[in-house]
Amino acid sequence: MAVEIRLLGTVDAVLDGRWTDLGHARQQCVLVALAVEVNQPVTFDQLVARVWGDRPPRRPRSALYGYLYRLRRALADADDVALVRRTGCYELVADPGAVDLKRFEELTGAARRSGTDAERLGLFDRALGLWRGEPFAGLDTPWLGAMRAVVDQQRYLAETERTDAALRLGLxxxxxxxxxxxxxxxxxxxxxxxxxxxxxxxxxxxxxxxxxxxxxxxxxxxxxxxxxxxxxxxxxxxxxxxxxxxxxx
Structure with missing residues (x-):
């Protein structure tokens, strides 16, 4: 099944149009912490800091194992998606296009490289159309707050660049x-x-x-x-x- 991992709003995973249960907020934080760097290793210490900040549980490794096990089960029917454990780190292996944040970044990059304002406007519209609300809505850790600010700034810049193109087109x-x-x-x-x-x-x-x-x-x-x-x-x-x-x- 094709999967969409949605971060630009509430955190969701959609398998062939069907929402799957990603569990409670802390477990969703684990998915976000890996999905924002899809196909890149995230060290154990980085993952703990992203998910708990400076207040980790007494046994963070055991907690992570449990969350990852349940996330793997939730995504078990998805094609070409894997939560992989490597030496000292973890990685979400997937097509970057399966993550809406990465699609947003790809489309905005394409808009900036495009040759005409009409193409640029269309690409920015597609990118901004991926947004459903506040990124990682309902989740709150210091790392997520900082990441949310970065992603919000990316959106704001895309909106202003889109408007420049629209104005040049007389709209x-x-x-x-x-x-x-x-x-x-x-x-x-x-x-x-x-x-x-x-x-x-x-x-x-x-x-x-x-x-x-x-x-x-x-x-x-x-x-x-x-x-x-x-x-x-x-x-x-x-x-x-x-x-x-x-x-x-």
């Missing part, structure tokens, strides 16, 4: 709702602010865009003690129909 009006929400969540992100200004301007709402620029300018000054950077200032000049080089004269 600004369709991006307004997403950009407005993103700007509210990240009010000091100048790249997002510039994207929202362009989307508003190209939707015939230049006055609103100019007002937003002034608010962002004030907030940057008040909270960071800085002025907008060159990219955001260039968009502002575009809204005013002033040539980009005018400020250098």
């Amino acid at each position: 600004g009006a369709g991006e307004l709702a997403r950009l407005t929400a993103r700007a509210a969540d990240h009010p000091l992100d100048e790249r997002v602010a510039a994207q929202l200004l362009l989307a508003l301007h190209r939707s015939g709402r230049t006055g609103e865009a100019l007002g937003r620029y002034q608010r962002v300018h004030r907030r940057l000054a008040d909270e960071l003690g800085t002025d907008p950077g060159p990219a955001l200032r260039a968009v502002h000049r575009q809204l005013l129909h002033v040539p980009v080089d005018a400020g250098r004269r």
Whole structure:
């Protein structure tokens, strides 16, 4: 049976469209700790740190053996997937495409290498469509928290790069709702602010865009003690129909 190991949301394993029971949260942590580095060995000490942090059980090796045994049983019907024990380490052996996080990374990499904005937009849409919620939802260890922050940042970067492609294709009006929400969540992100200004301007709402620029300018000054950077200032000049080089004269 083909298997999908899903990390971008709740942690699930789907065998030919059928969900399989991965057990309790700590056992799911073991799967995540191996799946994020599919086909790479993870040492025993690394695995203990990822699953328990600095509070391991009295017999972590015995606990891991039990979790791995039950995970192997849960995945026993999956083709070409194995939880392998090697000297001093463990490894999830599988097609990287079986893990949604790895598919996301592959698709975003392909988008960045693609030759046209239309292709780039389609690949980013496919990558972002894999997300179902917070990564590793319901699981919490220090390592998982750090990994979640990394993966969330990857998603945020993919969203902003996708928006750049959409704006270059003239699709600004369709991006307004997403950009407005993103700007509210990240009010000091100048790249997002510039994207929202362009989307508003190209939707015939230049006055609103100019007002937003002034608010962002004030907030940057008040909270960071800085002025907008060159990219955001260039968009502002575009809204005013002033040539980009005018400020250098």
